[in-house]
Amino acid sequence: MAKWTILAEGCKGCGLCVEACPKKILCLDSGTINHKGHTPARMMDESRCTGCGFCATMCPDCVITISR
């Protein structure tokens, strides 16, 4: 069981984490717009997150923190 957190205000909504996630449990949160005008990434099902870190590896903005 992994703990996945994002600094949503720093996310630019590029979606590279969404594409990198092997479990396909990340999405861009179209219902949220941060102060920079981006739709940040969101975890859809944390119970299925293995904490592989692929999303953070591909995140250009270093806004994802994962702990296990």
Add this chain to the structure above:
Amino acid sequence: MAKTVLMKGNEALAEAAIQAGCRHYFGYPITPQTEIGAYLAKRMPEVGGVFLQAESEIAAIHMVYGASCAGKRAMTSSSSPGISLKSEGLSYLAGSDLPAFVVNVQRAGPGLGGIQPAQADYFQATRGGGHGDFRNIVLAPASVQEMASLTLRGFDLADRYNMTAMILTDGTIGQMMEQVTLESAEPTAFEKPWALTGTRCEREKHVITSLYLAPDELEQKNLSRFARYARVQRAETMVETYGMEDAEICLVAYGIAARVSKNAVAAARASGIRAGLIRPITLWPFPAEALANAAEHVRQFLSVELSMGQMIQDIELAIRCRRPVSLVSRVGGMIPTPEQVLLAIERVARGEAI
């Protein structure tokens, strides 16, 4: 202890740089300044310093930038075409408020020109020499002794005012041999709290940059830089006068032209003509006050230059064009003889045009 030796101007300058505590030289070969590099290539290893022949004049000046960022005294030397290449680095040094010591042993131009002495880089040196609003402190030695003493002074001025100090000399002064007394005093120590030495994870990081994207911030940077320049103008202007107490005809000349002019003034005075010489030792800041004062009693100024007339504009500005200023010059690597200058003095004394 001071010692007196016979040396070439370029070598005296190089040894003085060592005395000034400079341990980082970066340069690229070009005539007629080659003795500086050759001397320091031997000398730097003896004092545990760095001599590095760069791939270009451009690289050399940016290596100076790097060493200066580290808080160390660093220098480069070149001759006219090479200084054009260094002008990029001069602008970045100024924009980053970094001290540096740069030598231009001038040769005739433009373009490749020739390798004989000239003073045609006056505008380039005294107006900064690169893009943007900035100045360098420009020192003009007229003897081998001054090649050494102004080098010591140049390093101190650069560190005191966080700007480039440039020796503007020429192939004659650089190549001539004269007696020179070399001081062996400890170099002045300057605190450089801004240097890039690593944070040691103990302090805020230092950033050295010339980039300010906010115009109001960049304006403030320029204003504070020019306030510092004004302090340099007030405190660091250097000038020598000769026969000026009663002069009606005033020669203005620096470097090798000043030596020639001094002989001509002596000859003129021997024949009863009241001539004098003002020799700027700093070309920037220019000794405008000495000239303005002279304009009170001088009838005619003569600017003696190895150029088509560059310093003459600063003379006219300094005296607000209150008196006529004429040019006496040779160019292309030629040097005016004392006889040529004397002839000009005599014609002016007779009220003739030159």
Add this chain to the structure above:
Amino acid sequence: MIVATRPHALTTAPTHYCPGCTHGIIHRLVAEAIDALGIEGRTIGIAPVGCSVLAYNYFNLDMTVAAHGRAPAVATGLKRANPESIVFAYQGDGDLASIGMAEAVHAAARNENITVIFVNNAIYGMTGGQMAPTSLPGQVTQTSPAGRDELLCGFPVKVCEMLAQLDGPEYIARVAANSVKNVLSAKKAIEKAFRNQVEGRGFSLVEVLSSCPTNWGMTPGDALGWMDSTMIPYYPLGVYKDRSAKEAD
């Protein structure tokens, strides 16, 4: 246990890079290498002219900005003046492979004990998408609107292949920031490039193929795909020179 988080050598300042630009990944890899080697307190970075001109805002390090292309010369001056410092230049393709080619080649030839991170995204990003020395044949840019014509503009410059020909440099490698696997290899290469300097081995350059979704006119995801399909075949990944590995043989 924390699996992934922001390295200490990176500041918390949000970058000005476009969404999906892999500069951010490369910044993180540099900071991670600095953290891993415990050299933050003595590392000095040099930002170039180009998109990463503001890199000094993003690292918790003493930093300066070099004139366009001159970062290896500035790094040389810094390192020679203070050999205890760990000095790295962070340069783009226009900076290193065009205007600063001489500085890069000669720093390599001297085996200057510095680290160069060379970000190749095959385009001038900061100025709005002009042809770079590394733009691919046929690549459409603002200044090659009909696609890069090799007869007219010459061929792309392969920096690693070229520098590896020199006797000087210690380590030359090309990596890419376009997939998890490639980013993990890039991390290793960048750390090695810094470790080499710590060990006094000399000039280490890592070319990192990077994306520019904005000026390529692609989504961030498609840009990474284009790197796979088009860029990497032209710029093969791998270690081009590694003196320490050769010594170990």
